[in-house]
Amino acid sequence: MSPRLSPAVAAIQSPPIPEAQGWARAWDGTRGPLIDLSQAAPGGAPHPDLLERLAAAAGSADAARYGPILGDEALRAALAADVSGLYGGRVTAEDVAITAGCNAAFVTTMLAIAAPGDAVLLPTPWYFNHEMTLSMLGIAARPLPCRAEDGFVPRAEDVDGLVDARVRAIVLVTPNNPTGAIYPPETIAAFAALARARGIWLVVDETYRDFLPAGAGAPHALFRDDGWREGVVHLYSFSKSYAVPGHRLGALVAGPALVEAAGKILDNVQICPARAGQAAVAWAIAALRPWREEARATLEGRAAAFAAALAPLPGWEIASIGPYFAYVRHDRPGTPAAEVARALARERGVLMLPGSYFGPGQEDYLRVAFANVDGARLAMVGERLGAG
Numbered sequence: 001m002s003p004r005l006s007p008a009v010a011a012i013q014s015p016p017i018p019e020a021q022g023w024a025r026a027w028d029g030t031r032g033p034l035i036d037l038s039q040a041a042p043g044g045a046p047h048p049d050l051l052e053r054l055a056a057a058a059g060s061a062d063a064a065r066y067g068p069i070l071g072d073e074a075l076r077a078a079l080a081a082d083v084s085g086l087y088g089g090r091v092t093a094e095d096v097a098i099t100a101g102c103n104a105a106f107v108t109t110m111l112a113i114a115a116p117g118d119a120v121l122l123p124t125p126w127y128f129n130h131e132m133t134l135s136m137l138g139i140a141a142r143p144l145p146c147r148a149e150d151g152f153v154p155r156a157e158d159v160d161g162l163v164d165a166r167v168r169a170i171v172l173v174t175p176n177n178p179t180g181a182i183y184p185p186e187t188i189a190a191f192a193a194l195a196r197a198r199g200i201w202l203v204v205d206e207t208y209r210d211f212l213p214a215g216a217g218a219p220h221a222l223f224r225d226d227g228w229r230e231g232v233v234h235l236y237s238f239s240k241s242y243a244v245p246g247h248r249l250g251a252l253v254a255g256p257a258l259v260e261a262a263g264k265i266l267d268n269v270q271i272c273p274a275r276a277g278q279a280a281v282a283w284a285i286a287a288l289r290p291w292r293e294e295a296r297a298t299l300e301g302r303a304a305a306f307a308a309a310l311a312p313l314p315g316w317e318i319a320s321i322g323p324y325f326a327y328v329r330h331d332r333p334g335t336p337a338a339e340v341a342r343a344l345a346r347e348r349g350v351l352m353l354p355g356s357y358f359g360p361g362q363e364d365y366l367r368v369a370f371a372n373v374d375g376a377r378l379a380m381v382g383e384r385l386g387a388g
Contacts, residue, residue: 012135016128016357023345031349031384035377038351040177040324042243043298043372047291050242053280063275069267070259071098071251072275074282079251082285083234086209089223095253097262098273102207102237102250107133108269109233109252112261113201114139114168121162121170123154125327125358125365127177127205142167143359152181152320152327156190159198169201170194174219175208178358178367180303180322182212188220196231207237207250211296211323229255238281240324240371241292247277299323305375306368309382316385319365326368327355331385337363348384 004010020038027034045051057063070076076093083091099105106129114120116138122130124143134141142162146152159170170191174183188204195202202222209219222232234253239245252262266272303321310316315331330340337354345351353369355362370378 006136008136008138012132013128013357016353020341020345020351020353020357023342024349024351026346027349029349032380034345034349034351035373035381035384036351037368037370037373037381038353039372040240040369041245041372042240042295043302043374044243044295046243047284047288050244050280050284050288053283054244054247054276057276057279060276060279063279065275067272067275067278069263069272071096071273072278072282075249075278078282078285079236079253083223083236083253087218087223088221089225089228091223091253095229095255095259097252097254097259097266098278099250099252099262099266100248100270100273101239101245102205102235103129103133104248104270105235105237105250105252106130106203106205107137108262108265109203109235109254109258110134110137110139110169111265112258113203113233117166118168119164119166120168121159122359123171123173123176124360125152125178125355125362127173128357128359130171130173130205131359139168140166144170146176146179146181148319152176152179153183153187154191156187156194159191159194163194163198163200167198167200169203171203171205173205173207175206175212175323176320176325177207178325178353178355179320179327180325181320182216182219182322185218185220188222192222192225192232196227199231201231201233203233203235205235207235208240208323209236210241210292211299213300214297231255233258238277241295242281242284242288243295244277244281247274247281249273249277249281296323299371302370302373302375302378305378306370306381309379310385311382313382313386324369324371326370328352328366328368329364330366333364335363337366341366344385350381350384 119140355365
C-alpha cells in the first residue's frame, strides 16, 4: 500500500499561474507573439548599479556564510528607516524580519498568530496564495467581501457579521492583488480600530505600496500610533520595487512578540534570508529612490495604455485598475472565467488569469497584470480582444 500525501496539501489547487501559462502553448502566433498578462513581474531589469552590487556580494565569502535568522542588520535598519519616513511613525530594525519573499512573510505571520481550526478574514476576491496558505495550515479563509460598486474596497461595517471566537486576524491587501484597488487611509484606520476592539490582528500586505499614484502621501497612519506593535503586522516585498523577484526578499514589520515568534518559525524554514540580495538591497533603499519613482511613473503610463486599449471594446469593462493590476469584466457573461481565459490564450494570444482563481463569485472577471508589458503591446491587446 502506498503512503498518502497530506490531505490538506492534496486538496488545494495547483499553482495557478503555471496552469494558465500552459494554455498559451496552444497559441499558433498568427497575430504575433503571445501577450502575457498573467504574472505580476517587474517590466525591466534591476538598476545597473544594483546589478553590480548583487554580483559583488554574490562573489564574497561573507555572503556564502550563515547570517542572522531575522536578516542582516543593514537591511533591517534600512527598511525601518524607509517605513518610518514614508508613514511618519517610528519603526526600528528590531521591528523587522526579513523573509524569502512576501509569501514567506505571510506564511510566517499566519503560523505565528493562528492554529488549525482558527479563521482569518481575507478580502475577496483574494490573492490565491493567501488562501492556499491558510488551507494548507488548516485555517479557514473567511471571505471579507469587496464589491465592484465600492471599487473593491472592503467595508469595515461588514466585520461585525464575520468575526467570532475562531477569527484571529483581518488581512488587508493594498494596493490590491487582484483588483488593483487602493484602500483609503480612513478605511485602514477603521479596520485597525475594529481589530483592536476585538483583540485580533490586523495584517496589511503592502507589496505594491511603492507604486501608489504620485503625491498620494502616506498609505495610512497606523505607525503613528504608539500602540501599533500590539496588533499590527505590515508585509512588504522588495521584488517589485527593485526588480529582483529571483532573489526572494520580503519582510514583515511587527511588535516584539510576533517578531520573536517569527524567528522561531524562520529558523526552521529558511535559517536565514539569502545574503547577497540583502547586502545590495540595503544600499538600494536610499540610493535608488529616483529610479523607483521612474518605475512608478512607467507603470502609471502602462495602466493608462491598457485602459485606452480596452475602452472601445463592446462588452468589456474595467471594474478596477491600480498599480500593477486591472480587474476586468469579460464580454461573455455567464461563461466560466477559466473557459474565457483559456480561449483568449489559445485563439487570440492574450493570457490573463480567470477570476475563479481569486475566490467565489468571480466568474465574470479576468485579472490583468500589465507591469511587464510595454505600451505598444498593450495597445495590441485591444486589437486582439476586439478581433472577430
